[in-house]
Amino acid sequence: MGEQNRQWVLTHRPVGNKYADAVELVSMQTPDLAEGDVLIRNIYFSLDAGTRMWMGPREDSYSPPTPLGSPIISTVLGSVVASRHPDFQSGDLVRAYGQWADFSISRPDEVYVERVSRRLDDLRQHLGVFGANGWTAYLGVLEYGAARPGETFVVSAASGVTGALAGQIAKQHGCRVVGITGSPRKSAWLTEELGFDAAIDRNAVDLEQALRETCPEGVDVYFDNVGGAVLDSVLANMSLFGRVAVCGLLVHYDQNEPLPGPARFDQILMKRLTMTGFFSPDFYHRGPDLNRRMRPWYEQGKLQMAFDVTPGLENTLDAYSTLFTGGKIGKALVQVGDLDATSGLS
Template sequence: MPTNRRWILESRPVGEPTMENFRLEEGELPDPDTDEVLVRTLYQSVDPYMRGRMRDAESYAEPWDVGDVMKAGVVGEVVDSRHPRYEQGDVVQGELEWAEYTVADGSELNPVNPEIAPVSTALGVLGMPGVTAYFGLLDAGEPTPGDTVVVSGAAGAVGSVVGQIAKQAGCRVVGVAGADEKTEWLTEELGFDAAVNYKTEDVKKGLATACPDGVDVYFDNVGGPVTDAVWPLLNVRARVVVCGQIALYNATEVPTGPRKLAQLIQTRAKVEGILVRDYEGRWGEALSRLGEWVASGELQYREHVVEGFENAPEAFLGLFEGVNIGKQVVKVADPEYAKL
C-alpha cells in the first residue's frame, strides 16, 4: 500500500516565510467514507493569498493553526469513490490538502474536462485566477473602449488574463512587471501596448510616459510603490480594482506610504476590493467564456511548473521572489487511472 505525504504548518513566519515554517509528514493512505472520494493529487496550486492563512489573524481566508495540514487548489484523479457522481479515473478540482492523497466530500469537488485544455489550467486561466481576472476587470473595473488600463503584477496568473481581456474590450493596456523577460512577454506575445519594469526603471516616469492620457482603470495585484506611482495619474471617474497586495504580505509593519486620498476627491475615482468567492454563483459564465477564448487562441497563458511534491514550499516561496511567469503550479504525479 502506498503511503501519503502531507505538508504541515510547522510554525508561523515572521516576515518572509522560510522552509523552517513547513514540515513534511508521512502517514497511511486515508479511506473514503460514504459520499466521499479519495483523490490523488496531480497538480497543486500555490497562490499569494496563502501567506495570509499562515498568520494568526482574521482575514477573508480562515487562518491555519500551527500543526494543521496546509491546503491549496488541487487537480487530481479519483482513486476510490463512495460518491455517486464520481468514479475511478475521473479528474476533479477542489480546495484540498497539501498532500499526495486527500479524502474529500464529493459535493465539494468539481469535474475537470481533459478535452478542453490541459487539466493544470483548472488551477490557472480556467480556474480561480482566470475567474478573478474576468469578474474583477469586467464587473468592478467596467472597462470601455479607449480606456487606459494599468495592471500591476501583470505577468502573473491574474494580471496576464486581465490585460488580455482589457485588450479585447478595446482598451490601451499597460503592464507593470519585475523582469525584462516578463515585459517582453506582455508586449510581444500578449498584446499589451506598453510595459514597465519596476526593478530597472523609474516607475513613476515609466507610467507617465506609457499613460499620456492618464489612467482610467487600475487593476492592483501588488500595492506599495507601484500603486503610489499610479495614483497621481488617475482620471476623473477612474476605477481602481484592489485584487492583491503582494508587496505587503511579508511586512511585519504595514508602511504608511504617501497619503493621497485627497486624489479621490478631485477625480471622484472609485476604489473597490474584490473577492472571487463573491461570484460563486456565476463561475460557469466566466469559465465558459474563458474556455472559448483559450480554444480560439484569443487568450494566451503560461504555466511555471515545479516538479515534485517535496518542492511545494519552495514553489510557494518563489512567488515572493517573482520567479514565475504566468501561473505557478506544482506537478505532483502523472495520472495512473485518468485518461489524459
C-alpha cells in the first residue's frame, strides 16, 4: 500500500517568472518500489535557480530539459521510509536528488543519495553550508577563482546562498570582500552580520562606477552568479590577470536562445583574464572532505547561513519566484515535513 503523495509536475514550458501555468500539483499514491529504489519522506527541499533552466526547452544546458509530465527534481533532506536498496534502511536521514513533493522516490545507483548525520545543530545546514552550495562556494573561491590572501574578491547575488558562503570563505582566506546585492537590507546583512568589507546595492547606483570607487585597484577575483549587465560592469573593473569564476548565469535562465554576450568580452584579452565555469555534480564526491575543511569556520561562527523557509508544498511556486525577484535572504527551502514526526529516531 503506497503513501498518498502530492508532487509538482511540469505540464508546460514556463514563460518568464510565471509558474502557475506551467507546473501543477498532482496527488497520487506512491507506486510499489522497484528493486534499487528508496522512498524518502521529504522534510525540506531546496529551491534552486538552475531548476528554471531545466523547466525550459534548452538542450545545450549542463542538464537536459525536464520532460513535460515529469515531476520537478530538486535536492531534498528527508527520512527513508522504505528501501529496496541494500545500502539504505528505513530511518536513515538522507540528502538526495528527489522531487518537489511530500515523498521522493530516488534510485541511489543512478542519482545522488547520501546518508547524512543527525548530529548537526541545525539540520538545514545539510542543504546550506555543508551541501552543494557550500562545496560550490568553497571550490569557486579557492580553486576555480584561485583567490589569494590580500586580493580583492567580488561576488554577485551575494545575499543568496552560494554568494554569501563564497564571500565568507574568501574573507577567511584573507581577501577583501565586496558583495553585490539588490537592496540595502541585504547589503547590511552582508557587512554587519557576515563580515563583508563592503556591499553595493546594484539597484541604487551605477554599478560600474560604484565598483570603480569601491575597488580602486581593480577586482582580482569575480565570483559570478548572474551574468548579464552585472558581469559587464565587473569585467570593466577587473585587474590585470584577474580570474572570473563562472558559477551561475541566473539572469539568463528564463531565456531559450544562446547568449549574445558578454558585451565586455574584450576585457578578457585586455586584462589577460581567466574565465572558468564549474558545476557542482563534478565534485560531489569531494563533499565529505570539503565539509571537514569548512567545519571549524562554522563552529567558530565564521561561516553562517540564514534560511528563508516556506512552510507547505502548496506555497512552492510563490517561494520559487522570489529567487528571481530578489525577495529573500539566504538559502530558500520549502518545508513539507517534520524531523521528529518523520524519523521516529531523533
